Amino acid sequence: MKKSALQKARAAYQPKLPIVLTGAVKAVEGNATESVADQEEIKKLFPNTYGLPELKFEKNPSPSVGTPINVGVILSGGQAPGGHNVISGLFDGIKKIHKDSHLYGFLMGPGGFVDHQYIELTNEIIDEYRNTGGFDIIGSGRTKLESKEQFDKGLEILKKLDIKALVIIGGDDSNTNAAILAEYYKSINAGVQVIGCPKTIDGDLKNDMIETSFGFDTATKVYSEVIGNIQKDCNSAKKYWHFIKLMGRSASHIALECALQTQPNVCIVSEEVEEKNMTLADIVDNIAGIVAKRAAKGDNFGIVLIPEGLIEFIPAMKKLIAELNDLLAANATEFATVAAAGQRQYIIDHLSAENAAVYASLPEGVARQLSLDRDPHGNVQVSLIETEKLLSEMVGRRLAEMKAEGSYTGKFSALHHFFGYEGRCADPSNFDADYCYALGFNAACLINSGVTGYMSSVRNLTKPSVQWITGGIPITMMMNMERRHGAMKPVIQKALVRLDGAPFRKFAAKRDEWALNTCYMYPGPIQYFGPAEVCDQPSMTLRYEQEGK
Numbered sequence: 001m002k003k004s005a006l007q008k009a010r011a012a013y014q015p016k017l018p019i020v021l022t023g024a025v026k027a028v029e030g031n032a033t034e035s036v037a038d039q040e041e042i043k044k045l046f047p048n049t050y051g052l053p054e055l056k057f058e059k060n061p062s063p064s065v066g067t068p069i070n071v072g073v074i075l076s077g078g079q080a081p082g083g084h085n086v087i088s089g090l091f092d093g094i095k096k097i098h099k100d101s102h103l104y105g106f107l108m109g110p111g112g113f114v115d116h117q118y119i120e121l122t123n124e125i126i127d128e129y130r131n132t133g134g135f136d137i138i139g140s141g142r143t144k145l146e147s148k149e150q151f152d153k154g155l156e157i158l159k160k161l162d163i164k165a166l167v168i169i170g171g172d173d174s175n176t177n178a179a180i181l182a183e184y185y186k187s188i189n190a191g192v193q194v195i196g197c198p199k200t201i202d203g204d205l206k207n208d209m210i211e212t213s214f215g216f217d218t219a220t221k222v223y224s225e226v227i228g229n230i231q232k233d234c235n236s237a238k239k240y241w242h243f244i245k246l247m248g249r250s251a252s253h254i255a256l257e258c259a260l261q262t263q264p265n266v267c268i269v270s271e272e273v274e275e276k277n278m279t280l281a282d283i284v285d286n287i288a289g290i291v292a293k294r295a296a297k298g299d300n301f302g303i304v305l306i307p308e309g310l311i312e313f314i315p316a317m318k319k320l321i322a323e324l325n326d327l328l329a330a331n332a333t334e335f336a337t338v339a340a341a342g343q344r345q346y347i348i349d350h351l352s353a354e355n356a357a358v359y360a361s362l363p364e365g366v367a368r369q370l371s372l373d374r375d376p377h378g379n380v381q382v383s384l385i386e387t388e389k390l391l392s393e394m395v396g397r398r399l400a401e402m403k404a405e406g407s408y409t410g411k412f413s414a415l416h417h418f419f420g421y422e423g424r425c426a427d428p429s430n431f432d433a434d435y436c437y438a439l440g441f442n443a444a445c446l447i448n449s450g451v452t453g454y455m456s457s458v459r460n461l462t463k464p465s466v467q468w469i470t471g472g473i474p475i476t477m478m479m480n481m482e483r484r485h486g487a488m489k490p491v492i493q494k495a496l497v498r499l500d501g502a503p504f505r506k507f508a509a510k511r512d513e514w515a516l517n518t519c520y521m522y523p524g525p526i527q528y529f530g531p532a533e534v535c536d537q538p539s540m541t542l543r544y545e546q547e548g549k
């Protein structure tokens with residue numbers, strides 16, 4: 001494969017391991033754990049893996065001699081920068097346990113596990129992918145691992161390859177499935193450990209022990225670079241309002257982080273919209289008001305950041321989507337027979353009067369998108385809803401009314417962007433390269449400790465990587481009961497933006513100034529080589545959360 005100059009230089013980068021992982025380790029047990037909510041139900045559903053203790057690795061002065069171990073790995077869900085380094089860290093970790101250990105990669109996500117599609121990951125393959133973005137080493141997929149048949153089918157290939165541990169690299173839904181799989185294999189004494197690793201650019205898989213999910217750092221740096229470029233263009237031409245939708249299926253962490261890095265005129269935070277019970281009209285009025293105030297100063301340009309998941313956080317829409325999810329799950333067979341032209345009316349006829357009215361008021365494109373297939377986890381595919389166009393159209397209409405009333409005299413010309421896929425496969429920043437390598441290496445240590453149903457945990461992330469603290473947390477600890485596909489299910493609780501958290505408070509304290517004045521910040525491209533303050537800074541979200549600065 002022909003490589004660019006950067007690829008060649010980057011291949012030589014040696015991720016910095018936490019000091020504790022550079023020698024032999026022993027797992028020190030902390031307190032027994034409880035799930036974040038619904039303890040009784042979760043305990044009943046996970047009798048073998050509930051309540052396990054937190055683990056922390058410490059140096060082991062008298063290590064025993066390791067034996068070879070075969071391990072399987074799956075990349076699950078959306079791509080996130082650094083996945084290849086999790087795999088290379090895992091590879092190096094199990095080779096350190098014993099040089100005759102083997103790593104098998106299941107192809108195209110959990111589907112490859114069920115269908116027995118795999119490759120052995122050799123030294124040559126791993127070396128090709130160190131420090132690179134993408135999940136192309138083995139591919140990823142969104143097949144939901146949930147049935148006993150799938151678990152048993154997967155077990156056949158694990159037995160055939162003598163695999164004793166499976167590492168699932170995924171987001172909240174995939175790690176939920178990892179916990180269910182761990183519980184099942186433990187219940188039948190399958191002799192297979194299951195370990196999870198926290199992946200998602202969305203940044204919503206986190207808690208005290210998982211300070212951030214990998215990929216968030218790199219993806220937000222890529223989006224912030226491009227937003228910064230657009231801001232330069234915008235402030236040069238002074239004639240466009242740019243409506244920029246940013247990925248993040250549910251939480252607004254990505255939009256908020258990009259706002260902190262670039263200081264746009266408007267950034268909507270979905271969690272605030274929900275908390276304040278805002279309607280679509282309120283959001284539009286707010287943006288139109290800012291456009292008008294800037295126009296009064298002669299500034300007919302600006303930047304609006306919109307989180308991808310917004311639609312589901314507008315309370316009226318949330319109620320509608322919840323009823324729609326149940327309706328489509330309960331009537332899937334009948335709905336599939338309704339011709340496309342009649343589907344809108346079918347839905348209106350079957351919804352409650354209140355939700356039918358909201359649904360009927362939506363533009364055709366948005367309504368259609370809400371009724372399309374859910375992803376395998378039952379989620380509306382929000383990345384396909386063009387909220388940026390919806391909002392700019394509505395703002396344009398509101399401004400026309402304001403013009404007629406005499407409260408606005410400017411010019412409004414909008415451009416639209418959606419940044420998501422551009423950042424998910426970038427070469428990992430130094431932070432993500434180090435973090436991911438440590439997560440994978442640490443997963444090998446968890447395997448060596450004999451535990452199952454744990455997630456690899458690397459903490460103290462705002463300190464230099466050598467000082468990071470490593471260990472594992474039981475996945476059940478992160479769970480609660482939620483309604484999915486019309487029934488209550490145990491799932492990992494998503495970490496949404498906290499309105500009382502430092503990142504949002506910093507943003508809220510500055511946003512009025514950023515709205516009216518032009519305070520754009522230009523973070524520039526990710527730097528891989530150079531001074532630490534340019535190359536190794538973690539995200540602002542992480543810095544504010546950990547250190548308040």
Ligand code: FBP
Nearest residue numbers: 077078171199200201247248249383
């Ligand atoms: P994960 O949670 O699986 O990491 O994926 C996150 C994400 O990138 C979301 O931001 C986005 O809504 C979704 O994936 C897009 O999904 P797809 O890759 O299937 O188009």
